[in-house]
Amino acid sequence: MSIAIRRRVQLVVLLGPVSLFLAVFFLGPLAIMMVTSFLAPGLYGGVEWTFYPHNFGRILGFADPMFEDFDPVYIAIFLRSVKIAALTVLAALLVCYPAAFCIARLSERWKNFCLFLITLPFFTSLIVRLFVWVLILRQTGLVNEMLLSTGMIARPLDLIYTDGAIILGMVYVFIPFMFMPVYASVEKLDWTLVRASLDLGAGPIRTFWRIILPLTAPGIVGGAIIVFIPALGNFVVPAILGGAKVMMLGNLIEQQFLAARNWPFGSALAMMVMSVMLVLLLVYVFASGRRGADAALNR
Amino acid sequence: MKIAQSLFRGSLVAYTGLFFAFIYIPLVVIAVYSFNSNPVNMMTWTGFTTEWYAQVLGFKTTVSENALYIESTGQLLQAVWNSLVIATSTTLIATVFGTAIAIGLYRFDFLGQRFYRVIMFMPMLMPDIVLGIALLIFFVNSGIHLGLTTIIIGQCTFLISYVFIVVSARLAGMDRTLENASADLGADEWTTFRRVVLPQLLPGIVGGALLAFIISMDDLVITYFIAGVDVTTLPMFIFAMLRRGIKPEINAIAVMMLTFSFVVASLGLYLRSRQK
Numbered sequence: 001m002s003i004a005i006r007r008r009v010q011l012v013v014l015l016g017p018v019s020l021f022l023a024v025f026f027l028g029p030l031a032i033m034m035v036t037s038f039l040a041p042g043l044y045g046g047v048e049w050t051f052y053p054h055n056f057g058r059i060l061g062f063a064d065p066m067f068e069d070f071d072p073v074y075i076a077i078f079l080r081s082v083k084i085a086a087l088t089v090l091a092a093l094l095v096c097y098p099a100a101f102c103i104a105r106l107s108e109r110w111k112n113f114c115l116f117l118i119t120l121p122f123f124t125s126l127i128v129r130l131f132v133w134v135l136i137l138r139q140t141g142l143v144n145e146m147l148l149s150t151g152m153i154a155r156p157l158d159l160i161y162t163d164g165a166i167i168l169g170m171v172y173v174f175i176p177f178m179f180m181p182v183y184a185s186v187e188k189l190d191w192t193l194v195r196a197s198l199d200l201g202a203g204p205i206r207t208f209w210r211i212i213l214p215l216t217a218p219g220i221v222g223g224a225i226i227v228f229i230p231a232l233g234n235f236v237v238p239a240i241l242g243g244a245k246v247m248m249l250g251n252l253i254e255q256q257f258l259a260a261r262n263w264p265f266g267s268a269l270a271m272m273v274m275s276v277m278l279v280l281l282l283v284y285v286f287a288s289g290r291r292g293a294d295a296a297l298n299r
Numbered sequence: 300m301k302i303a304q305s306l307f308r309g310s311l312v313a314y315t316g317l318f319f320a321f322i323y324i325p326l327v328v329i330a331v332y333s334f335n336s337n338p339v340n341m342m343t344w345t346g347f348t349t350e351w352y353a354q355v356l357g358f359k360t361t362v363s364e365n366a367l368y369i370e371s372t373g374q375l376l377q378a379v380w381n382s383l384v385i386a387t388s389t390t391l392i393a394t395v396f397g398t399a400i401a402i403g404l405y406r407f408d409f410l411g412q413r414f415y416r417v418i419m420f421m422p423m424l425m426p427d428i429v430l431g432i433a434l435l436i437f438f439v440n441s442g443i444h445l446g447l448t449t450i451i452i453g454q455c456t457f458l459i460s461y462v463f464i465v466v467s468a469r470l471a472g473m474d475r476t477l478e479n480a481s482a483d484l485g486a487d488e489w490t491t492f493r494r495v496v497l498p499q500l501l502p503g504i505v506g507g508a509l510l511a512f513i514i515s516m517d518d519l520v521i522t523y524f525i526a527g528v529d530v531t532t533l534p535m536f537i538f539a540m541l542r543r544g545i546k547p548e549i550n551a552i553a554v555m556m557l558t559f560s561f562v563v564a565s566l567g568l569y570l571r572s573r574q575k
Contacts (some may be wrong), residue, residue: 007407014403015415018396018459022418026430026456029437033429036436095318101313114319116568118366121322123564125517127534128553131541132325135332135342135550142328145342175322226424233426236519240541257432257524267436270429277424 037267047264055268074252078272083247084163085231088170089224092178095171096223097216098180100186114182122176130240133169134160135240161243169241170231177230178223185219220289225280233273249273326557333550341547351551375552378536385447385522385532386515389454394508396455397462398500405470420466422457430457431524438525445527453525454515461514462507469503509567511561 040052054064059078063070082171103114121129136142144156159165189212197207235250242248249269256266332341336348356485357372404415422430434453443449481491519534525533533556540549 011403011407011409014399014407018399021396022456022459025434025437025452026418026422029430029433032437032440034435037343095321098311099315099318102311117319118322119568120561120564121326123513123567124560125534125537125553125556126521127517127541128556129325129538131537131545131549131553132329134541134545135329136325138545140342142332142342145340172321172325213379225418229424230426233428235428236372236538240538250426253428257435263436266432270432273426274429281424 027040033267033270036264037265041262055265058265059272077247077252078249081232082168085228088167088231091167091229092171092174092227093220096175096179096182100183104187118179119176126173129173130169130237133241135163160241163246165241166238166246170234174227176228181222182219185216185285189215225284228262229277232276245248300483306333329550330554333554338547345456351547355548355551378531378533381530382516382533385450386512389452389458389515390508390512392455393458393462393511394504397459397507398466398504401463401466401470419460422460427520435524445525449525450522453521454518458511458515461510465510466503467499472501
């Protein structure tokens, strides 16, 4: 057997089965979901095989005139999810950025220990980490009990089932996602440039805006994207900390699939989430240039 | 200037202290209050007890019936068992597949390499819920009964990526001259792979498998959509408990899970740090 043929056989043996698996169970389902989002919902669940753009119309403003008037509630939920995800990114950045500077200047030993402490929660159950916040924030939770017993408040505060609770829960869960990319670029920061800027008469604030922030921007943008995407479509955090009051895209999608049984509409909502993700990634790729994207992919 | 600088440095250190407090104090709080004997108001301390743990583990206790959530420990154990079965199967499949792709892309140059890399990064960037519903539509349309099998298949689709990334990182740091030396010294390709490549790769494969196992045990969203009605996993069980109302046993379960994953993760990270 010639070497070329042998190598070809090896390649097929290595990649054949897994390619088949991913084609059938990963790309296949995504394609079917895409198709479903353009089909009409059946009367009793299920789908009808006709082209029906009004699933997206219900969200974007051209609802099926046969059945309903346009209801802006879905676009409102969409915008609200974007707002909560954006605030989560901002809050996570505020939490992680200063700490990254402190940890980057520690000795090797302490640095590794701190990084270990930050990654450790990532390996523990997500649902347990969220449950902890229910115990802290709810009406009879730790914060309210403490404030009541000291007499600072007369009635329990509404802490849980608010936008703030959702943002807090998501920040808590996504800290490692934001910290790691931010830390990576903070650690690489060339401090001689900072010193040069200060020596040449720029104040600390100006040095921060003109030198430190631009140099650490890649990490900030990377962390922002990694946090924003799962936050936007999240359904566990709002389900636990948002109660029934705060509806986000994730809960709406879940509802369409498990309660309302309108799969085409649910698929259309999921496609909206996907398209936001794709737009963000394209922006990132173009902003960081082709070389940056290649480097990321060939990591 | 000097004073301002040290003041700034001090506040940065204090901030970092708060940062770690934010991460860990909630976990300490739940661990402490899991020993609270108050059955109604879980955050008002009335005394020390290990009853909730005994209850979860199936021992006879003096706790009154209406303070309890779990009808039988059997349900909980069944959920734990399901999670273990799923995690073991998915880890095996995902490790083999993920390693195969990593080696395939590392050793061969072919058209479509970039395509594979993009596919491998997709599941990490896609919100879980999208993959969850896509799989649900697919399984229902193709008439496959929802249950353990669909959960295992569904989880593998994204776990392969995690294994791929860990193993690829290891491959990238590998010394290729050793392979050439082995070939020069007369070993055939298979022997070289088995005796030279595989031992070097092993920490990466083990690391990837460990990561896949932990993520599989913890996956809620995708499993939730494709589990059907008969099968419950541990995260699903706790999610259902949380939605129905909180009773002290969840505390005990949560603390046991935290302890377990802390021990496993510390062990994994410790082993990795020793290898370097």
